[in-house]
Amino acid sequence: MKILVCISCVPDTTSKIAIDPSTSQISSQGLTYIVGPYDDYALSRAIELKESNGAEVIVLHVGGSESEALIRKCLALGADSAVRIDGNPISSTQIADAIVDYVKQNPVDLILMGKESIDYNSGIVHGLVAGALGYVHFNPVMHLDLAGNDLQLEVEIDGGKMEVSCALPAVLGCQEPIAEWKIPSMRGIMTARTKEISVLPLNPTDSVKLVKASIAETARRNKMIDAADAETLIDLLKTETNVL
Amino acid sequence: MKNVAIIAQTKEGQLNEATNQLLSFVSKFNPEKIILVVLGENHLSSVGCSVPVDVISLSDGLWADTSAVSSLANAVKGYTVFGIKSIQIDNILSLLASCLKAEVVSGVQHLGYSAGVFSIGKSIFSGKAMLEISSSTASIFSLNRNFDFSDVSELPAKAVNSTSVLTYSSESKSAITALKPITGTIPLPDAALVVSAGRGLKDPSNWTIVEDLANALGAATACSKPVSDLNWRPHHEHVGQTGVKVSPNLYIACGISGAIQHLAGVNGSRIIVVINNDPEAPFFKHADYGIVGDVNDILPRLTKKLQSH
Ligand SMILES: Cc1cc2nc3c(=O)[nH]c(=O)nc-3n(C[C@H](O)[C@H](O)[C@H](O)COP(=O)(O)OP(=O)(O)OC[C@H]3O[C@@H](n4cnc5c(N)ncnc54)[C@H](O)[C@@H]3O)c2cc1C
Numbered sequence: 001m002k003i004l005v006c007i008s009c010v011p012d013t014t015s016k017i018a019i020d021p022s023t024s025q026i027s028s029q030g031l032t033y034i035v036g037p038y039d040d041y042a043l044s045r046a047i048e049l050k051e052s053n054g055a056e057v058i059v060l061h062v063g064g065s066e067s068e069a070l071i072r073k074c075l076a077l078g079a080d081s082a083v084r085i086d087g088n089p090i091s092s093t094q095i096a097d098a099i100v101d102y103v104k105q106n107p108v109d110l111i112l113m114g115k116e117s118i119d120y121n122s123g124i125v126h127g128l129v130a131g132a133l134g135y136v137h138f139n140p141v142m143h144l145d146l147a148g149n150d151l152q153l154e155v156e157i158d159g160g161k162m163e164v165s166c167a168l169p170a171v172l173g174c175q176e177p178i179a180e181w182k183i184p185s186m187r188g189i190m191t192a193r194t195k196e197i198s199v200l201p202l203n204p205t206d207s208v209k210l211v212k213a214s215i216a217e218t219a220r221r222n223k224m225i226d227a228a229d230a231e232t233l234i235d236l237l238k239t240e241t242n243v244l
Numbered sequence: 245m246k247n248v249a250i251i252a253q254t255k256e257g258q259l260n261e262a263t264n265q266l267l268s269f270v271s272k273f274n275p276e277k278i279i280l281v282v283l284g285e286n287h288l289s290s291v292g293c294s295v296p297v298d299v300i301s302l303s304d305g306l307w308a309d310t311s312a313v314s315s316l317a318n319a320v321k322g323y324t325v326f327g328i329k330s331i332q333i334d335n336i337l338s339l340l341a342s343c344l345k346a347e348v349v350s351g352v353q354h355l356g357y358s359a360g361v362f363s364i365g366k367s368i369f370s371g372k373a374m375l376e377i378s379s380s381t382a383s384i385f386s387l388n389r390n391f392d393f394s395d396v397s398e399l400p401a402k403a404v405n406s407t408s409v410l411t412y413s414s415e416s417k418s419a420i421t422a423l424k425p426i427t428g429t430i431p432l433p434d435a436a437l438v439v440s441a442g443r444g445l446k447d448p449s450n451w452t453i454v455e456d457l458a459n460a461l462g463a464a465t466a467c468s469k470p471v472s473d474l475n476w477r478p479h480h481e482h483v484g485q486t487g488v489k490v491s492p493n494l495y496i497a498c499g500i501s502g503a504i505q506h507l508a509g510v511n512g513s514r515i516i517v518v519i520n521n522d523p524e525a526p527f528f529k530h531a532d533y534g535i536v537g538d539v540n541d542i543l544p545r546l547t548k549k550l551q552s553h
């Protein structure tokens with residue numbers, strides 16, 4: 001049983017995003033990177049499954065060498081090995097194509113991803129990969145149990161939830177409460193040092209052109225209402241805005 | 245954009261407002277043919293559009309793998325496909341993209357088209373930034389719920405050209421074993437008004453004051469992440485970076501500090517009201533209206549004021 005966990009490496013959720021004027025793109029200066037929080041849920045569940053059912057967990061990231069420390073952290077959490085497809089993808093299609101190429105050469109039973117990356121917020125890569133491989137696809141998955149070749153899932157749907165059963169192979173986008181985020185143990189950190197990160201080249205496919213990025217500032221009114229006159233809020237919402 | 249397909253959203257068998265706006269929007273580009281793909285049952289006889297549309301209904305089912313969407317892919321091959329973000333629509337669009345080997349762009353906030361090239365504004369970092377993309381190859385677009393439809397006008401209704409049904413393929417290896425719709429409440433992602441509360445409420449039993457205000461407004465309720473982590477409120481109400489992203493006309497935040505991860509889910513709100521007893525709460529910097537006060541005092545007074553009208 002092989003589980004592939006695909007991770008995005010994204011600016012920390014508290015980051016202040018800025019534009020690099022020389023490239024007109026998002027500046028990476030001064031940003032701290034983390035493994036995407038949803039991807040972290042996916043990895044945590046994969047490691048739980050490894051412990052309960054026995055599985056080999058492989059972490060895959062499409063991106064540059066600056067992500068190696070984060071990949072190493074995934075190994076410290078309990079992943080067995082890692083693959084980095086080296087390059088700078090600029091679209092969901094390029095990332096998905098790279099993952100699909102890898103899986104065609106190195107078949108796996110289950111692919112876990114986050115429901116979305118928190119930088120590009122596409123929520124698309126898992127569907128593209130599932131479609132190209134002809135695997136079953138569910139997203140966002142909130143509970144995942146595995147018995148032999150069968151998956152029992154709880155999946156969020158528009159306006160509710162559903163429980164589904166399906167067979168492997170599958171590609172799942174994960175969200176809480178599928179697992180608890182984990183922290184690496186000292187032993188994990190030690191053993192991770194000797195685990196392998198293989199590096200493969202990215203063959204970028206033709207894709208979109210990034211023209212420029214800009215910061216979206218929503219101007220707010222910042223009007224304070226005295227607590228003694230709290231009720232005037234309702235009048236203001238009616239007269240100054242037409243939301244009521 | 246000669247041929248356009250729209251994955252429609254319906255309400256009680258009719259197109260919802262966003263889908264009607266999307267139809268008007270694509271009509272601006274003078275397509276020759278439009279296919280409306282409708283999920284589930286519908287009784288569409290006419291729709292507001294520049295050309296008569298063909299309707300394809302997808303039967304209820306999982307549509308969760310390529311064998312299920314391949315029949316749909318055949319029907320919309322060569323079409324430019326649009327949908328408005330929802331869980332199901334994004335899932336279908338991504339499977340469709342892989343089937344058609346088409347490029348898909350999601351999170352689209354504005355879109356232009358001229359001489360075969362799309363200029364796309366994609367919102368990134370949970371709405372904190374915008375990426376301008378140009379593409380002559382992308383052909384599938386998932387639009388944000390707060391897509392800028394401001395310059396479209398309603399079109400006169402035209403009778404539907406033809407209707408057909410695509411059944412969900414039985415080749416699929418998955419089955420629904422239980423469906424648990426959320427009943428009795430307004431679905432958060434669609435809500436125009438939202439009352440949200442955080443750890444400042446202190447105890448789940450105090451949620452009655454939040455619900456009373458929401459009821460008086462006809463609003464949906466939401467919460468911060470710690471609140472759902474503590475099981476005070478259901479997970480699907482949790483708003484933010486790792487939860488639901490909302491873009492209502494009005495978002496009232498009660499006893500929520502305004503952590504950046506929470507703000508990431510509410511940036512798209514038109515008007516934000518913050519009620520917090522700490523004047524230093526970071527949320528006030530992102531508020532249209534702020535009240536420094538105790539939720540136990542302020543919320544019932546607002547409810548009373550609304551009820552007295
Ligand atoms: C990777 C990551 C992802 C995260 N994702 C999310 C997310 O998606 N959504 C999210 O919400 N959080 C998220 N968080 C958590 C976030 O950082 C904050 O911890 C959380 O938003 C705080 O919730 P809160 O405002 O309810 O609680 P607190 O920060 O404890 O704030 C409670 C507030 O209530 C006020 N208060 C107390 N008593 C009263 C009273 N009687 N009347 C009025 N006001 C009162 C206090 O002044 C305070 O401002 C995430 C964190 C991380 C690390």
Ligand SMILES: Nc1ncnc2c1ncn2[C@@H]1O[C@H](COP(=O)(O)O)[C@@H](O)[C@H]1O
Binds near residue numbers: 006007008060126
């Ligand atoms: N560069 C990447 N390398 C590997 N996996 C990725 C990458 N980017 C995104 N993913 C995976 O795809 C999921 C959905 O991403 P997205 O479609 O970009 O929102 C993420 O949660 C990750 O699991």
